[in-house]
Amino acid sequence: MIKGALKSMSIQAFLITVWRKRSAFRAGLIITAAILLAGIAGSLLPLIYGWDIGFRVVGESFQSPSLRHVFGTDDLGRDMFTRVLMGASRALVQTTIVIILSLSIGLFLGAVAAYYRGFVERALSYVTELFLAIPSILLALVFIILFGRGALTVSLALVVSWWSWYGRFAYLQARAIRDLDFIVLAKHYGLPGTYIILRHVLPNIMSPVFIQALTDAGSVVIELATINFLVGVGTTSIEEPDWGLMLGYGVRYMFNYWWIPFLPGLFIVLMALGFALIGDSIYEEMHPQLKRRWKLWF
Amino acid sequence: MGVTLSYVVKRIIFSIAIVLGISIITYVFIYLAPGDPAYVWAGRPRGPLASEAIAKARVELGLDQPIYVQFLLHVLRFFSGNWGLSIRFKQSVFSLVMRNFASTLELLLVSFITSIPVGLFLGIYSSLYRGSRVDAAINSLSIVLSNTPRFWIGLAMLLAFTSLNVPTYGRISDSFRGELVERVGLYLVDSLLQGRLDIFLDVFTRIIPPALALSLYPIGAIARVTRISLSEALQEEFVREAVSLGLPRKTVVYGYALRGLIPSLVQATGLFFSYSLIDAMAVEYVFGREGLGSLLVKAIPANDFPLITAALVIVTLVYVVTNTAADIVQALVNPRVTMQ
Numbered sequence: 001m002i003k004g005a006l007k008s009m010s011i012q013a014f015l016i017t018v019w020r021k022r023s024a025f026r027a028g029l030i031i032t033a034a035i036l037l038a039g040i041a042g043s044l045l046p047l048i049y050g051w052d053i054g055f056r057v058v059g060e061s062f063q064s065p066s067l068r069h070v071f072g073t074d075d076l077g078r079d080m081f082t083r084v085l086m087g088a089s090r091a092l093v094q095t096t097i098v099i100i101l102s103l104s105i106g107l108f109l110g111a112v113a114a115y116y117r118g119f120v121e122r123a124l125s126y127v128t129e130l131f132l133a134i135p136s137i138l139l140a141l142v143f144i145i146l147f148g149r150g151a152l153t154v155s156l157a158l159v160v161s162w163w164s165w166y167g168r169f170a171y172l173q174a175r176a177i178r179d180l181d182f183i184v185l186a187k188h189y190g191l192p193g194t195y196i197i198l199r200h201v202l203p204n205i206m207s208p209v210f211i212q213a214l215t216d217a218g219s220v221v222i223e224l225a226t227i228n229f230l231v232g233v234g235t236t237s238i239e240e241p242d243w244g245l246m247l248g249y250g251v252r253y254m255f256n257y258w259w260i261p262f263l264p265g266l267f268i269v270l271m272a273l274g275f276a277l278i279g280d281s282i283y284e285e286m287h288p289q290l291k292r293r294w295k296l297w298f
Numbered sequence: 299m300g301v302t303l304s305y306v307v308k309r310i311i312f313s314i315a316i317v318l319g320i321s322i323i324t325y326v327f328i329y330l331a332p333g334d335p336a337y338v339w340a341g342r343p344r345g346p347l348a349s350e351a352i353a354k355a356r357v358e359l360g361l362d363q364p365i366y367v368q369f370l371l372h373v374l375r376f377f378s379g380n381w382g383l384s385i386r387f388k389q390s391v392f393s394l395v396m397r398n399f400a401s402t403l404e405l406l407l408v409s410f411i412t413s414i415p416v417g418l419f420l421g422i423y424s425s426l427y428r429g430s431r432v433d434a435a436i437n438s439l440s441i442v443l444s445n446t447p448r449f450w451i452g453l454a455m456l457l458a459f460t461s462l463n464v465p466t467y468g469r470i471s472d473s474f475r476g477e478l479v480e481r482v483g484l485y486l487v488d489s490l491l492q493g494r495l496d497i498f499l500d501v502f503t504r505i506i507p508p509a510l511a512l513s514l515y516p517i518g519a520i521a522r523v524t525r526i527s528l529s530e531a532l533q534e535e536f537v538r539e540a541v542s543l544g545l546p547r548k549t550v551v552y553g554y555a556l557r558g559l560i561p562s563l564v565q566a567t568g569l570f571f572s573y574s575l576i577d578a579m580a581v582e583y584v585f586g587r588e589g590l591g592s593l594l595v596k597a598i599p600a601n602d603f604p605l606i607t608a609a610l611v612i613v614t615l616v617y618v619v620t621n622t623a624a625d626i627v628q629a630l631v632n633p634r635v636t637m638q
Contacts, residue, residue: 024438129312130319133617137576138610141598218445225447229580233595247450251584258457265450276445280437 018285028277035271039092042085042241062257072259074250084264086241090151091221091271097155098162098220103213105159106166110209111201113167114174115183115193128171131164140227151240154227162220169212173205211286215279218272225268243268305629313622318373320614325369325607336361372607381608386600394593395608400483401469402589405512406578408486408505410571413513414520418563421524426551428529436521444518449580452511456585459507466507469587471500508585512578516570523566524559531555561628568624572617579613 018025060077063069071080113124140157147153177183178201186196225244232238232248243264250261337343340355356362360371375381381391424436459466470478470485474497481488486505489497531537532555540550579591590609597605 024441126312126315130316133316133614133621134320134323135572135576135610135613135617137579138613141594141606141610145598222445222447226449226576226580229447229449230583230591230595231598233583247453251453254453254457254584255460261453262450262457265447265453269446269450272445272447273442276441280441 014285018281022281022285024277025281028274028279028281031270031274032278035088035267035274036092038085038267039089042082042087043089045082045085062253064257065259071263072257074246074260075253080259080263083241083246084243084267087243087246087264088267088271090240090242091224091268094151094155094224095217095220095271095275097152098158098224099213099217101159102163103166103209105163106168107170107202107206107209108197109163110167110170110172111174111197111205113171114178115197115201124167125171128164128167131161132168134161136161136223137227137230140231144231149231149240151242154224154231158220158223158227162223165216166209166213170205170209173208174201177201177204211279211283215276215283217279218274218276221268221272221275306626309622309625309629313618316618317615320618321373321611322369325372382604384597384602384605386597386602386605391604391608394605395590395612397480397483398589398593398609399612401485401587402575402578402582402591404484404486405505405508405582405587405589406571406574407484409509409512409574409578410516410567412509413516414567416513417517417520418524420517420521422528422551422556424521425525425528425532428525433525437525440518440521440525442518443514444522446514448511448515448577449584451514452508452581452584455507455511464503465500466504467586469501469504470497471504474500504585504587508581508587512574512581515574515577516567519570520563520567524563527559527562528555531558561631564627564631565624568620572620575613575616 019029060069060073061075063073063077065072069079069081071084073079074083109124109128113121113128136158139160140154143153143157143160183196183200186200225247228242228244229248232242232245233251238245238249246264247261247268250257250264253260254262336352336355336359340348340351343351360368363371379392381395383389384391384394387394420436420440424433427433456466465471477494478485478488478497479492481491485501486498489495489501528551532551534555537550537555540554545554575590579589579594581591582589583591583595590612594606594609597609
C-alpha cells in the first residue's frame with residue numbers, strides 16, 4: 001500500500017500534494033528550514049568574525065537579553081545567541097550522522113537476517129534484541145568514559161543503540177517479501193546472496209523503513225539532547241556549543257538567570273517539532289485507508 | 299494453555315540471556331575505562347608510599363585477578379545482592395541504588411497512573427472524530443507533547459511554580475526528612491503507613507510537577523498509538539457487522555473494536571514506560587530530587603565503577619523486565635494463543 005502510493009506518482013509530485021493538503025507539513029518544513037539557516041549561520045559566523053565570537057567577554061557575564069545580546073550572555077560572558085546558532089549546526093550534523101549510519105546498518109543487517117535464515121537469522125535477532133534492550137544513555141556514558149566528550153562520541157553511541165530499531169523493522173519487512181517469486185527465482189538462478197540482497201531485497205524494503213526513520217527523527221534530537229543534558233549537568237565548565245550540554249550546565253543558574261538553560265532548550269523543541277511534523281504528515285498522507293470512511297455507517 | 303506457557307518460559311529465558319549479555323558488555327567497557335579506581339579507593343595518595351597504597355587497594359578491589367575471574371565474581375555477587383561498596387560514597391552500592399531507584403520509580407508510577415487514561419481518552423476521541431477539527435487539534439497536541447524534551451518542560455514548570463511560591467524543589471521538605479520512617483522507599487506510601495497526612499501532602503505537591511512534565515511523552519505517544527490502531531480496527535469486517543446488527547455505538551467501540559487492541563496497547567505502553575526512565579532521570583535532577591539520574595551524575599566524575607555499573611544494570615533491568623512483562627501479557631491476552 002505504501003509502495004502503491006509511491007508508484008502511482010513521483011516523489012516530487014507526492015511531496016507537492018502533501019505541501020498543498022497539510023498545514024502541519026508546511027509548518028514543519030518552515031521550522032526545519034529556519035533551523036537549517038541557523039545552522040549555516042552558526043557555521044559561517046566563526047569563519048567570518050574569527051573564532052573569538054561566542055567566547056568570553058570580560059565584565060559581561062550574566063547579561064539579560066537585550067538588543068546587544070539578543071539571548072543574553074552566560075556565566076563566562078559569552079553571547080548566547082551566537083552559541084545557540086553554533087549549536088544548530090552541531091545538532092544538525094549529529095542528527096544526520098545518527099540517522100544515516102543507523103539506517104544503513106539496520107537496513108543491511110535486517111535484510112541479511114531475513115535472507116539467510118537459520119543460524120544467521122537467530123544470531124542477528126538475538127543481537128538486535130540485545131541492543132534494543134541497552135539504554136542509549138548507558139552506551140553514551142561508556143563511550144564518553146572511553147573516548148572523552150565530543151560531538152562524535154555521543155552520536156556514535158546513539159548509532160550503536162539506535163540501529164536496532166531500524167534493524168528490527170527492516171527484518172520484519174524483509175521477512176514478509178523473502179518468499180516472493182522474484183527473490184526465490186533469483187536464488188534458483190544462482191545469483192550470489194549479497195547481490196540479491198543489494199539488488200532485490202533492499203530496494204523493496206527501503207521506503208517503509210525510510211518513512212519510519214523520518215517519523216522518529218524528532219526522537220533522535222531529543223535523545224541526543226537528553227544524553228548531553230545528563231552529561232552537561234556533571235561538568236564544571238563547557239566549551240562546546242551544544243544545546244543539551246548548555247541546558248544541563250545552565251540548570252545550576254536557573255533560578256537567577258533563566259535564559260541560560262531556557263533558550264537552548266527552546267531550540268531543541270523547535271528542531272524536534274519540525275522533524276516530527278514533517279514525518280507525521282507524510283505518514284498520514286501515505287495511509288489513506290485510515291480516513292473516516294466508516295463514519296457513514298452510523 | 300500449553301503454548302502460552304512454553305512461550306512464557308522461552309521469553310523469560312531469552313530475557314535472562316539478554317541481561318547476561320548486557321552485564322558482560324558493561325563490565326568489559328567499564329574494565330577498559332581510563333582512570334584507576336584503585337587510586338581513588340586508596341584516597342588519591344601522594345608521596346613515597348603511594349604506590350604501596352594503590353597496590354593494596356588493587357588487591358582489596360580484586361583488580362589483580364584476571365578479567366574473567368573478576369567478571370565471574372561480579373556475576374556471583376550480583377545475584378547474591380552483594381554489589382560491593384561505592385568508591386565515591388563508601389556505602390553499600392545495593393542500598394544506595396535501591397534507595398534512589400525507589401524515588402525514580404515513585405515518580406514514574408505517578409506519571410503513568412495519570413497519563414494512561416488521559417492518553418487513551420484523547421486517542422479514542424480523536425479516532426472517533428477522525429478528520430474533524432477536534433482530531434486535528436488532538437493530533438497536533440500529541441505531536442507537540444511527545445516531541446518536547448521533558449526536562450525542558452520540567453524546568454519551565456519549576457520556574458513557574460517557584461515564582462508562585464509553591465514548594466516544588468526536592469523530594470520532601472527538609473523539616474520532614476528526619477521524621478519520615480522509610481519502609482517501602484516510596485515516600486507517598488511511607489507517609490501514609492506512618493499516618494502522617496501533612497508529610498503525605500508535602501510529598502504529593504512536590505511530586506506533581508515533575509510527574510506532569512514526565513507524563514507529556516506517554517500521553518502524546520499513547521494517544522497517537524490508540525488513534526492509529528483504533529482507526530484501523532474500525533475498518534474491520536466485524537465492526538461493520540456489529541454496526542449492521544444495530545448494536546449501540548458504545549458497545550461497538552469499547553466492546554468490540556477497542557478490545558482487540560488491548561495486547562498491542564499494553565506492549566506499546568511498556569515500551570513508553572522504559573523510555574520514560576531516562577526522562578525521569580533527567581527530570582528528577584532538574585527538580586533536585588534524589589534518584590538514579592542524580593546518582594549517576596555524581597558517580598561519573600569519580601570513576602565510581604561499582605556504582606555506575608549497578609545504576610546502569612538497574613536501568614537495563616527495568617527495560618528488560620517491562621518489555622518481557624508486556625510481551626507475556628500480550629501472549630496471555632491474545633486469544634489466538636490462549637485458546638489452543
